[in-house]
Amino acid sequence: AGIGRVFCDRLAARGHDLIALAREAGRLDAVGRELATRHGVRVEPLRADLTHDDEIARVAERIRAGPALAVLVNNAGFGTRGRLAESDPAAQSAMLHLHTLAPMRLSQAALRGMLARRAGAIVNVSSVASFIYAPGNVNYCATKAYLTVFSEGLAAEVAGTGVRVQALCPGFTRTEFHQRMGLQQPELKRRRPWMTAEYVVDYSLRCLDRGGPVVCVPDWRYKALVALLGVFPRRWLGKVTAR
Secondary structure (H helix, E strand, O other): OHHHHHHHHHHHHOOOOEEEEEOOHHHHHHHHHHHHHHHOOOEEEEEOOOOOHHHHHHHHHHHHHOOOOOEEEEOOOOOOOOOHHHOOHHHHHHHHHHHHHHHHHHHHHHHHHHHHHOOEEEEEEOOHHHHOOOOOOHHHHHHHHHHHHHHHHHHHHOOOOOEEEEEEOOOOEEOOHHHHHOOOHHHHHOOOOOEEHHHHHHHHHHHHHOOOOOEEOOOHHHHHHHHHHOOOOHHHHHHHHHO
16 A cells, blocks of 8 residues: 555556565455556565564565566555553564564565676665654654665665665655554644655655665655754754654
């Protein structure tokens, strides 16, 4: 759904065959059939839950066993609400697996073929939240910060090999993400500015096509916010984000 669904559509429109991964088999199969019919590409639906080590290993092995990927998009993610001391430990552990371990393992699996072919791209969907910390969302911000820094380090590591790495850092985007967190419509309407998933994905792909920066922040307003955060005293961030 959301950003991941649009990435599938845009890459299929460019002629890429897809391995599409999700937890929900019914929706996954329906999207696969739709994209295959519309764009004339092959779509392999792969049901997996990347909050579990064995599932991560299974998907990594599928990547290593096939032809080299042209593009890997690490998009899966979710958010929680509530202070760490009062939150479900299982949900917090699942978030760490999904936002950090899974992208690292899948990137590692994809890199061998990409480096051998001297071509490829890895897009890690991070967040503007990677530049802040926030009470009530300590692990979301922390795991996204890992993903952004991981992408920057990996990009430096593969420089000159023909492999590109991007940390896509969108702000508020209209998807199912916030509803699944439990945010209600009155709360969501107060959040500005919003972007569409289509805008975010198109911006990401243009950034890749043009050899843009590793850290890709869609929308000038969020670019300005990130620049401001660079000079904003860190000790004040918690007070501001708590509001």
